[in-house]
Amino acid sequence: xxxxxxxxxxxxxxxxxxxxxxxxxxxxxxxxxxxxxxxxxxxxxxxxxxxxxxxxxxxxxxxxxxxxxxxxxxxxxxxxxxxxxxxxxxxxxxxxxxxxxxxxxxxxxxxxxxxxxxxxxxxxxxxxxxxxxxxxxxxxxxxxxxxxxxxxxxxxxxxxxxxxxxxxxxxxxxxxxxxxxxxxxxxxxxxxxxxxxxxxxxxxxxxxxxxxxxxxxxxxxxxxxxxxxxxxxxxxxxxxxxxxxxxxxxxxxxxxxxxxxxxxxxxxxxxxxxxxxxxxxxxxxxxxxxxxxxxxxxxxxxxxxxxxxxxxxxxxxxxxxxxxxxxxxxxxxxxxxxx
Amino acid sequence: xxxxxxxxxxxxxxxxxxxxxxxxxxxxxxxxxxxxxxxxxxxxxxxxxxxxxxxxxxxxxxxxxxxxxxxxxxxxxxxxxxxxxxxxxxxxxxxxxxxxxxxxxxxxxxxxxxxxxxxxxxxxxxxxxxxxxxxxxxxxxxxxxxxxxxxxxxxxxxxxxxxxxxxxxxxxxxxxxxxxxxxxxxxxxxxxxxxxxxxxxxxxxxxxxxxxxxxxxxxxxxxxxxxxxxxxxxxxxxxxxxxxxxxxxxxxxxxxxxxxxxxxxxxxxxxxxxxxxxxxxxxxxxxxxxxxxxxxxxxxxxxxxxxxxxxxxxxxxxxxxxxxxxxxxxxxxxxxxxxxxxxxxxxxxxxxxxxxxxxxxxxxxxxxxxxxxxxxxxxxxxxxxxxxxxxxxxxxx
Numbered sequence: 001x002x003x004x005x006x007x008x009x010x011x012x013x014x015x016x017x018x019x020x021x022x023x024x025x026x027x028x029x030x031x032x033x034x035x036x037x038x039x040x041x042x043x044x045x046x047x048x049x050x051x052x053x054x055x056x057x058x059x060x061x062x063x064x065x066x067x068x069x070x071x072x073x074x075x076x077x078x079x080x081x082x083x084x085x086x087x088x089x090x091x092x093x094x095x096x097x098x099x100x101x102x103x104x105x106x107x108x109x110x111x112x113x114x115x116x117x118x119x120x121x122x123x124x125x126x127x128x129x130x131x132x133x134x135x136x137x138x139x140x141x142x143x144x145x146x147x148x149x150x151x152x153x154x155x156x157x158x159x160x161x162x163x164x165x166x167x168x169x170x171x172x173x174x175x176x177x178x179x180x181x182x183x184x185x186x187x188x189x190x191x192x193x194x195x196x197x198x199x200x201x202x203x204x205x206x207x208x209x210x211x212x213x214x215x216x217x218x219x220x221x222x223x224x225x226x227x228x229x230x231x232x233x234x235x236x237x238x239x240x241x242x243x244x245x246x247x248x249x250x251x252x253x254x255x256x257x258x259x260x261x262x263x264x265x266x267x268x269x270x271x272x273x274x275x276x277x278x279x280x281x282x283x284x285x286x287x288x289x290x291x292x293x294x295x296x297x298x299x300x301x302x303x304x305x306x307x308x309x310x311x312x313x314x315x316x317x318x319x320x321x322x323x324x325x326x327x328x329x330x331x332x333x334x335x336x337x338x339x
Numbered sequence: 340x341x342x343x344x345x346x347x348x349x350x351x352x353x354x355x356x357x358x359x360x361x362x363x364x365x366x367x368x369x370x371x372x373x374x375x376x377x378x379x380x381x382x383x384x385x386x387x388x389x390x391x392x393x394x395x396x397x398x399x400x401x402x403x404x405x406x407x408x409x410x411x412x413x414x415x416x417x418x419x420x421x422x423x424x425x426x427x428x429x430x431x432x433x434x435x436x437x438x439x440x441x442x443x444x445x446x447x448x449x450x451x452x453x454x455x456x457x458x459x460x461x462x463x464x465x466x467x468x469x470x471x472x473x474x475x476x477x478x479x480x481x482x483x484x485x486x487x488x489x490x491x492x493x494x495x496x497x498x499x500x501x502x503x504x505x506x507x508x509x510x511x512x513x514x515x516x517x518x519x520x521x522x523x524x525x526x527x528x529x530x531x532x533x534x535x536x537x538x539x540x541x542x543x544x545x546x547x548x549x550x551x552x553x554x555x556x557x558x559x560x561x562x563x564x565x566x567x568x569x570x571x572x573x574x575x576x577x578x579x580x581x582x583x584x585x586x587x588x589x590x591x592x593x594x595x596x597x598x599x600x601x602x603x604x605x606x607x608x609x610x611x612x613x614x615x616x617x618x619x620x621x622x623x624x625x626x627x628x629x630x631x632x633x634x635x636x637x638x639x640x641x642x643x644x645x646x647x648x649x650x651x652x653x654x655x656x657x658x659x660x661x662x663x664x665x666x667x668x669x670x671x672x673x674x675x676x677x678x679x680x681x682x683x684x685x686x687x688x689x690x691x692x693x694x695x696x697x698x699x700x701x702x703x704x705x706x707x708x709x710x711x712x713x714x715x716x717x718x719x720x721x722x723x724x725x726x727x728x729x730x731x732x733x734x735x736x
Binding site: 089130133139147222223 | 383450470479536592606
């Protein structure tokens with residue numbers, strides 16, 4: 001059975017800081033837009049004009065990951081997104097509602113489907129291989145990762161691009177504030193929201209610049225006993241909580257999440273715990289940033305203090321990523337030092 | 340990866356029936372489900388025909404015994420209705436007695452309610468709970484909760500090929516040992532959003548759709564949900580289950596040609612079929628019937644036809660598109676057609692490609708136009724979507 005390595009990472013997030021070893025500041029806004037790169041460095045200007053933000057972010061981040069891994073065309077493209085191309089969806093829907101279904105043009109409809117980013121990446125790279133898009137809230141990215149991992153482990157493919165993309169859009173933000181998902185005057189304890197794109201070049205071949213090995217991924221919509229679930233997952237992978245050097249948790253400490261986070265934290269007492277959602281915000285594929293953070297930490301053996309929730313930074317051979325939101329969409333990702 | 344993937348249950352609700360038996364009866368007796376739209380007001384009322392499920396939201400709610408405070412949109416209601424049938428046929432009362440996953444798919448998610456309440460949400464607190472039913476994952480989460488499933492739940496959205504990919508992922512989870520049983524399928528309700536979207540692309544027909552006909556004018560949109568219960572063969576046999584058919588092969592490829600149009604020679608479609616045949620370890624001549632994507636748009640049927648000729652040469656098996664019965668049900672299409680494929684194996688028959696009169700000029704492909712009996716061991720089902728997403732599933736006896 002082949003191993004699955006992370007050989008390239010591309011990140012666009014709410015803070016313009018490339019390495020998690022640099023200093024970040026804690027987010028304060030209810031909604032935090034991504035700091036967008038100079039797209040024309042990697043995308044032709046005539047294409048940029050027609051692309052929505054999610055597509056631009058996705059293409060840019062994916063190209064950075066592929067470049068780093070030295071892959072021209074991957075064998076498969078697998079993306080995850082919670083809300084998909086919400087900006088174009090809104091635009092097309094407003095056109096329908098505001099003008100009584102008249103004077104519509106197809107562009108925003110064409111770009112509104114959830115698979116637009118994956119499709120545009122494939123089109124641009126002329127990648128005719130496997131192409132999937134997962135749209136399942138907080139485990140959208142982890143399912144993309146699990147899918148890629150399964151194919152590499154089974155020797156079906158050699159190089160797979162996986163990523164998570166989510167963009168914010170005005171009307172949807174307002175609705176999610178009414179629904180108390182995003183912080184506002186109505187609910188001061190709801191999440192600080194954001195957007196971003198995080199892509200990874202997975203490969204069956206270890207390279208000089210390999211970050212880490214993805215050992216296993218598990219997803220569960222609801223978990224009654226987190227301790228047993230985590231222990232069994234680690235045991236299945238011939239390891240244990242005591243052998244895990246650090247835990248990277250998607251902690252979004254909104255009121256509804258406190259109890260779920262508490263029971264997870266109780267499993268990892270006295271462990272080094274890193275967190276990131278206070279720095280890059282909450283969105284359905286925010287946990288993909290956590291994978292980048294964990295991979296960078298394993299490679300550089302250090303991260304900035306901003307990420308440390310508890311414990312200290314030191315030698316690191318195994319990292320466990322944990323994520324959930326509203327007590328749903330639990331996921332675990334086990335990383336090992338590449339060797 | 341040697342485990343065989345058995346199908347032990349199916350559930351369906353479409354324009355041609357609210358159960359597997361009703362759907363088969365309609366296919367057998369040429370009863371189509373296409374007509375004028377009645378679900379909601381649209382200014383295109385008289386220019387289009389659609390395939391509506393003949394149950395209202397209230398009827399669906401009642402049959403599911405949902406509490407009054409639920410926030411199911413029609414997409415979730417249709418999905419839950421079909422999932423329950425599938426579990427019943429597979430004789431599953433406890434979803435967690437085996438390692439079970441649920442993989443759903445949708446293209447519009449809760450758009451049918453979002454478009455109704457988009458501005459009203461700001462004024463009416465009564466409907467606030469539907470805000471969080473917009474996203475594609477909502478229906479999957481609600482259905483998982485309804486059937487009490489605690490395990491892997493995920494949702495796929497690759498436009499009109501979505502449910503084929505759900506079936507494919509389900510089969511792969513079983514083969515890799517990550518699940519013993521997977522409920523797979525898709526659900527999509529009709530919405531103004533999709534009707535206007537396809538309208539702007541000028542691929543909606545104002546008549547009954549005519550797949551693979553030279554004078555085809557486009558598609559009729561439809562709504563549906565269908566789910567299949569997949570089980571590792573040894574798990575199904577140990578439980579004494581009746582195996583309806585097997586998922587023997589699957590292939591996924593990207594056409595990488597255009598965001599909405601298919602390539603002239605059907606590269607993606609051809610690659611998907613080729614991969615599926617390889618996974619199933621069968622030669623093209625082993626395929627007895629092809630349930631084509633056949634949307635009746637000028638572009639799809641030409642591209643798919645060319646891909647069929649590339650994959651099967653001058654021996655293209657008997658084929659038909661069932662979309663003249665149901666309309667194009669988007670993310671659910673591959674799921675309802677999976678049910679029809681299994682029924683073709685169970686009943687040893689081929690469905691008519693209705694409304695076909697004139698062969699296409701570009702090639703000599705003539706679909707089956709009558710309901711006929713035939714020995715059917717292997718069925719290949721195609722589904723293609725926006726974004727170049729092409730998928731093929733092969734079902735065997």
